[in-house]
Amino acid sequence: MVKHPAAILLGTLLFLGTVFAVIRGNLFRGDASGSGPAPASTNITKSAGKDSNHPGSAERVRRYCANPYEVTCENPTRTTTDPTGRVDLQISGEVRALRVLRKILTSHADWNSKQVEDQLVTEIYTEKRVKRIESAYRWVKAQLHTVIERQDASVFSVEEKQAILSRVDRVELNLPPPASNYADAADVFTKNSIYYERTETGQMRLRVGGAYLLNISSWYNLVFSLAHEFSHAIDPCEMAADAVVPTAYRELISCFVRTGWVDGARNTCGDNEQVSEVFADWMAAEVVSSSLGNSEKDYSGEQRVQAAVNSVRDLCEEAVSLDVLSTQNHQTPAIRIGKMFGRNPLVRKSMGCENTPAGDYCAFSPRK
Numbered sequence: 001m002v003k004h005p006a007a008i009l010l011g012t013l014l015f016l017g018t019v020f021a022v023i024r025g026n027l028f029r030g031d032a033s034g035s036g037p038a039p040a041s042t043n044i045t046k047s048a049g050k051d052s053n054h055p056g057s058a059e060r061v062r063r064y065c066a067n068p069y070e071v072t073c074e075n076p077t078r079t080t081t082d083p084t085g086r087v088d089l090q091i092s093g094e095v096r097a098l099r100v101l102r103k104i105l106t107s108h109a110d111w112n113s114k115q116v117e118d119q120l121v122t123e124i125y126t127e128k129r130v131k132r133i134e135s136a137y138r139w140v141k142a143q144l145h146t147v148i149e150r151q152d153a154s155v156f157s158v159e160e161k162q163a164i165l166s167r168v169d170r171v172e173l174n175l176p177p178p179a180s181n182y183a184d185a186a187d188v189f190t191k192n193s194i195y196y197e198r199t200e201t202g203q204m205r206l207r208v209g210g211a212y213l214l215n216i217s218s219w220y221n222l223v224f225s226l227a228h229e230f231s232h233a234i235d236p237c238e239m240a241a242d243a244v245v246p247t248a249y250r251e252l253i254s255c256f257v258r259t260g261w262v263d264g265a266r267n268t269c270g271d272n273e274q275v276s277e278v279f280a281d282w283m284a285a286e287v288v289s290s291s292l293g294n295s296e297k298d299y300s301g302e303q304r305v306q307a308a309v310n311s312v313r314d315l316c317e318e319a320v321s322l323d324v325l326s327t328q329n330h331q332t333p334a335i336r337i338g339k340m341f342g343r344n345p346l347v348r349k350s351m352g353c354e355n356t357p358a359g360d361y362c363a364f365s366p367r368k
């Protein structure tokens with residue numbers, strides 16, 4: 001019996017949806033609501049007054065400073081809200097995307113797969129959502145430039161800086177419409193992830209799953225996720241593809257091992273390495289923290305905690321990006337959130353936490 005192409009598509013997606021629901025991607029979010037290019041221009045609910053008016057606020061800041069992992073991951077099924085949006089871990093984006101798909105198929109039983117995909121893209125990748133991702137992409141790219149450009153000549157030579165920045169500039173944001181942009185990976189329409197890839201022809205691109213778009217809401221979560229994926233373009237193992245690995249990266253990797261972020265036996269590129277994922281987490285924290293430190297001067301302590309929590313809230317599960325490399329190679333949530341993001345000096349400064357002791361955090365340092 002010949003199956004209708006659209007039925008085959010639905011069958012495949014339903015199967016994938018079941019798989020995703022079981023292994024759970026690392027991005028589960030609520031409906032999109034914010035739309036601004038940066039936190040400062042999103043709809044911010046200002047706090048009613050200073051922290052002293054919110055007795056719980058100072059206590060929450062104190063708890064965050066003492067144990068960022070515990071505060072980020074407590075009440076795992078509760079929706080967490082920050083001034084720009086929320087992170088909803090209850091309903092997976094895949095389920096939402098599959099509901100959209102099922103509705104299209106029910107209403108248009110005579111459509112072929114191309115028509116179904118086109119409609120799916122129209123409903124999920126709306127102009128408003130696409131614009132929001134595009135503005136986050138531009139913001140993250142600019143922040144990556146800033147982080148690299150501010151390193152002086154003792155860290156990167158002119159050639160190394162150029163090599164890094166040219167890779168940053170080569171990364172394209174590859175979004176539908178048209179649906180044919182994902183012709184080689186139609187299941188991405190219902191995926192929860194953002195991912196980076198380098199194609200066989202050397203194209204470097206970021207792709208965004210439709211389920212992610214349906215569930216995204218917090219700007220902080222969006223920029224952390226995008227910054228993490230973007231940073232893979234310049235992680236030590238990806239840079240090796242161009243045979244130009246900046247010397248200062250070696251020092252950085254040694255620091256990753258000293259701080260316990262990277263297992264000493266897994267510090268060289270190749271199967272089983274942890275270097276690239278830790279680098280991407282570390283760089284994403286550098287990017288997001290520059291926002292936490294500067295843009296939200298009007299936030300109360302509680303709102304700052306919530307912004308920090310939502311940045312990495314979806315990393316609480318011991319889960320599993322759908323990108324195979326990440327699945328195998330990233331660190332535990334306690335390390336990613338508690339010892340990396342939660343120890344970032346700017347994240348801590350934004351909340352008035354005491355400094356991370358030198359030696360517990362890593363930064364670019366002069367090459368040797």
Ligand SMILES: [Zn+2]
Pocket residue numbers: 228229232276277280326
């Ligand atoms: Zn990654």
